Amino acid sequence: MPQVELSDKFCQSAKVNSGRKVDYFDTIVKGLVLRASAAGAKSWYVVYGPPAKRSWLKLGSYPEIPLGGEKGARQRARDTRAKVGDGGDPIADKKATAASQSVADMVDNYLKRHASTKRSGDEIARRLRKNVSGRDAGGKRIEERSAGCIGDVKLGELHRRDITKAIDAVKDRGAHTEANRLFEDVRAMVRWARARGDLDENLTEGMKKPSVVVERDRVLSANEIRTMWSALNDADMRESTRRVIRICLVTAQRVGEVAGMTLEEIDLDAGVWTIPVARSKNKREHVVPLSDMAINIVREQLAEVRVLSERKSREVPNFVFPGPGARAAVTGAAIAKAIKREEVIKRTVATIMGIAPWTAHDLRRTAATHMEELGISPFTIGHVLNHVSATKASITSRVYARYDYMREKRDALVLWADRLAGINVGAAAIVPLGSRGAA
Known part of the structure; x- marks a missing residue:
């Protein structure tokens, strides 16, 4: 002692x-x-x-x-x-x-006092409310809640088998990636609750992820890009959703970052989009040069938002891609669902917009792969993608090297936009770097 x-x-x-x-x-x-x-x-x-x-x-x-x-x-x-x-x-x-507090109370406290400060706070809240507590922010039961919700379980009686029940319900409906993310959310929440004394032990200690998810390597070919881009016009989704998808492919940026784009972030005259620290996945400000193709898509979207705002007699929202009601930006999850709804299964073969199934993140990988095929340096592509492994891999890069690679990034994205335009009019031959200079 x-x-x-x-x-x-x-x-x-x-x-x-x-x-x-x-x-x-x-x-x-x-x-x-x-x-x-x-x-x-x-x-x-x-x-x-x-x-x-x-x-x-x-x-x-x-x-x-x-x-x-x-x-x-x-x-x-x-x-x-x-x-x-x-x-x-x-x-x-x-x-x-502990006897009076329920899991639903723990979820509410966690979201309010901790998760709300995170960039992915909205997604964490959606997963925990739908799959764990079963209640919305107002305490009402969610109609489409998961069958594994444990919101009514008292903290004093909470057991790891209850956590397993909530996660298994998601896994059993085939949502393996969602199950893994939910497990990570629950584990973080339980650790937080234990650290502040709401729980006496970490109930998730020793538990493993529910699914082994194979890393995706889907890359759309030139012919697939042409088919998808054309079919997108007739897809059963909002026009703004179509534009988010196109911007993802044109800029090679993450769908959540594209969907959450705000007016303050873009300067169309200068042709730049600045993703702030608060919205960047790696917590580093990222400046994305915008090609003429990207600028035209954004201008079309802004014009539509202004017209709709005038018709609804409301102020123009700060979001480039507002969700229904214009009270918040559309989410990356909403874009993913819109794409998934286009899936057609015929004779056991699934397609989305005429090609093998794909996701919004596959478009980012597709853009990067095609840029490399054009002869653009992988190091430059890493800067376009805002990958820390490429941009801040060493002490020298993190502390001393302050060059922003804007010229190289702009050249890369303009070259890719030209290539994309060629693909979509049928000119699918590879355009070499040539007189553009090394990127």
């Missing part, structure tokens, strides 16, 4: 020299304990009561809960012992709270 004046430095380095765990008692705040496990986990406890009948109340995990500060472990320990001094029973209170 070592006694130590706990400090941030000590907490960071605390470890178990022998056995499964060791408890470090703070000499500053009576009853505060840092427990370190042999596996490397560290948790806060506050101990109170007579020596013969000590009570251990778990406060949460370190470093999620820091040592000091208004919400730190020391202050929480002081508050807990004050309640005990006034005749309270913190452990009984915690059990009562």
Whole structure:
């Protein structure tokens, strides 16, 4: 039972020299304990009561809960012992709270206090509400909720078999990628709840992803691009959805980033689109040069949005591709569903718009592959795609090299747009780099 004046430095380095765990008692705040496990986990406890009948109340995990500060472990320990001094029973209170809180409550808290700050917060909320809690933000039951929803289960009774039930229901309907993403969402939520003390253990520890998803390598050929581009005109979807799909192929950018494009991000006169840190997958601002083909598609979309706004007597939204009602941008998930709805199965053979099934992300891979086929440097393509492995792979690149490769990126995307235009009028022969200069 070592006694130590706990400090941030000590907490960071605390470890178990022998056995499964060791408890470090703070000499500053009576009853505060840092427990370190042999596996490397560290948790806060506050101990109170007579020596013969000590009570251990778990406060949460370190470093999620820091040592000091208004919400730190020391202050929480002081508050807990004050309640005990006034005749309270913190452990009984915690059990009562756990008994009253449900999984749906945990989902709401997680989305409000943590997931909402993430770039993919809307998608996380959609997955957890539809497949786990079964309730919308207002507490009403979702009509199309998953059969595996466990929202009514109390936290005090939550078991890993309940988590398995929720994930298996998604997997059983054939949505293997969705099941994997849901598992990651649930695992992150459970870790968060444990760190703040809502759960006493990490119920997902040791659980594995429900499905092994083979990495996709689908690339559309020139003939497939021509067929798809033409069939897109008659697809049963909104015109703005068609334009998102086209922009994905023309710019080689991620569907979620294209769908969420805002007016502030684009400068059509300069021919650039700047994806901010908050919306970039790798959390790095990304400037995308826009070819004339891309600019024309965006201009058509903006003109349509303005006309619709005037007809509806409402302000022009800030979104280039607004969703229904124009209160938010269309989502990447909505684009994926629109594409999937076009799937036709005839004699067990599936096609989407006349070619083998494809996704919006396949268009990004297709653009990159065709650019490389045109002789464009893979390094330049990496900058076009905003891949950290290409753009910030070394200390030199991350810290010292500040060249933005705008000229090379623009040349690459203009060359690809020219090639795409050629494909769609039937001129499918490869155009060499030649006089354009090395990209």
